[in-house]
Amino acid sequence: MGYLIFTFLLVIGGCCVPTAHAQTSSTSGARLSATVGGSFGDGGTTAEVGASAGYRFTPWVGVEFDLAYIPNLTFDRRDIVTIQGLDHIPPPLVASVFPGGLPGIVFPSIFPPINFHETGRILAFTTNFVGEFPTGADRLRVYVLGGGGVANVEHKLAIDIGRPLSIPMGRPTRMATASQTGLALTTGGGVEATIWKGLAVAADVRYLRVFEDVRDVDIARVAARLSYRF
Secondary structure, eight states: HHHHHHHHHHHHHHHGGGGGGGOOOOOOEEEEEEEEEEEEEEESSSEEEEEEEESHHHHSEEEEEEEEEEEEEEEOOOOOBBBBOOOOOOOOOOOOOSSSSSTBBOOOOOSSOOEEEEEEEEEEEEEEEEEEEEEEETEEEEEEEEEEEEEEEEEEEEEEOOOGGGOOOOOOOOEEEEEEEEEEEEEEEEEEEEETTTTEEEEEEEEEEEEESSSOEEEEEEEEEEEEEE
């Protein structure tokens, strides 16, 4: 996933470099932005929101401080659960009177399977260096960025415990919650169009990798950005 986004950024940059001398930006200054979009990858597909503040030192180089909130992630996997130090939980046990069972005969499980449902959210703060490339259009600019910071990942594990001998009763559920703060790296870019004075809209694509003790989280972020330059 990260390779595809990196290739996309290279193509954009390559297209814009030949026209870099045809257009210049007259100002440097601060920028405030808000984003709304979606995330894809580890944790499934869900919505996200973000906010950022930046400063452009020259017409081509700037810095950005980005805060992203990605809720309602689903980390379910069949053979592994990563929470509170549990790095491997085997698949649910299936009881059988004979090893491998008998052809055409299904034996009821004495101990029904235990189901695990893992959800969570990510709150990430990164500092990014931004490079901007002018295009042939006066109001259109392309930017690329990269940086790092920290991210807090919260895991919520619901353990659905079955009852023996298929007793027709409710299935008790146990809940466990854990969170971890780790290193976050990001890269991305987008296309920005000025619509009125300092007000601009942009299509923003980013790759986010969060490092955890047991397993890392890889997410692609696609969002619409509204910003204002002072």
